[in-house]
Amino acid sequence: xxxxxxxxxxxxxxxxxxxxxxxxxxxxxxxxxxxxxxxxxxxxxxxxxxxxxxxxxxxxxxxxxxxxxxxxxxxxxxxxxxxxxxxxxxxxxxxxxxxxxxxxxxxxxxxxxxxxxxxxxxxxxxxxxxxxxxxxxxxxxxxxxxxxxxxxxxxxxxxxxxxxxxxxxxxxxxxxxxxxxxxxxxxxxxxxxxxxxxxxxxxxxxxxxxxxxxxxxxxxxxxxxxxxxxxxxxxxxxxxxxxxxxxxxxxxxxxxxx
Ligand SMILES: Cc1ncc(COP(=O)(O)O)c(C=O)c1O
Numbered sequence: 581x582x583x584x585x586x587x588x589x590x591x592x593x594x595x596x597x598x599x600x601x602x603x604x605x606x607x608x609x610x611x612x613x614x615x616x617x618x619x620x621x622x623x624x625x626x627x628x629x630x631x632x633x634x635x636x637x638x639x640x641x642x643x644x645x646x647x648x649x650x651x652x653x654x655x656x657x658x659x660x661x662x663x664x665x666x667x668x669x670x671x672x673x674x675x676x677x678x679x680x681x682x683x684x685x686x687x688x689x690x691x692x693x694x695x696x697x698x699x700x701x702x703x704x705x706x707x708x709x710x711x712x713x714x715x716x717x718x719x720x721x722x723x724x725x726x727x728x729x730x731x732x733x734x735x736x737x738x739x740x741x742x743x744x745x746x747x748x749x750x751x752x753x754x755x756x757x758x759x760x761x762x763x764x765x766x767x768x769x770x771x772x773x774x775x776x777x778x779x780x781x782x783x784x785x786x787x788x789x790x791x792x793x794x795x796x797x798x799x800x801x802x803x804x805x806x807x808x809x810x811x812x813x814x815x816x817x818x819x820x821x822x823x824x825x826x827x828x829x830x831x832x833x834x835x836x837x838x
């Protein structure tokens with residue numbers, strides 16, 4: 581019986597599981613450690629959220645499968661939020677999908693758009709699913725160093741992307757970005773987004789933007805969404821987690837229901 585599987589074999593070790601093993605071993609030896617592993621929230625989810633969950637859990641009509649794209653009321657609420665927060669108008673019927681989390685959203689998106697051998701440009705370092713989601717589908721990753729000069733330099737990054745596109749066969753199908761970044765905390769501004777959209781339009785490449793930390797910022801300076809740029813909706817997907825409420829990740833995208 582075959583015990584090695586093509587997709588599993590392509591995956592490198594998962595950093596969080598490696599860290600968990602290290603932690604377990606140290607704890608077993610009674611070593612006092614500070615956990616820099618997976619970041620779990622250290623604040624509660626908010627009374628109004630917990631109360632709503634309790635109120636909803638006792639309604640038997642919710643003890644069923646949900647709508648696969650997310651219930652219409654939730655998608656409408658997300659559209660309103662996106663309009664308020666980013667000034668971007670999204671059609672809840674055709675441009676918003678609810679997923680079980682950002683990781684699932686990105687992994688499913690990767691399997692939806694990647695054929696074996698397709699090339700994806702992914703920052704390095706970055707959050708694991710940005711590369712692994714595509715590797716497991718049979719895609720090939722070209723890493724774009726995101727801290728080449730020790731800090732993020734938008735101009736330099738765009739030049740590196742441009743070299744990667746010009747010198748790659750096959751041409752990349754997508755670029756992954758994630759600002760504010762985990763793990764580097766890099767930010768980007770609207771100007772960078774504008775240049776990136778121009779670049780992606782020129783080479784017909786999708787932009788897949790993980791906005792997991794859009795609501796964590798300083799100095800009253802909220803991070804932008806790539807979808808704020810004119811024309812971005814036609815070539816970009818934004819994956820958004822409502823971190824403030826810890827409820828869900830979701831996709832707002834060009835996915836039209838046709
Ligand atoms: C950049 C980034 N994207 C996605 C996720 C995962 O999101 P979710 O828990 O919704 O799958 C994380 C979690 O740490 C993250 O740092």
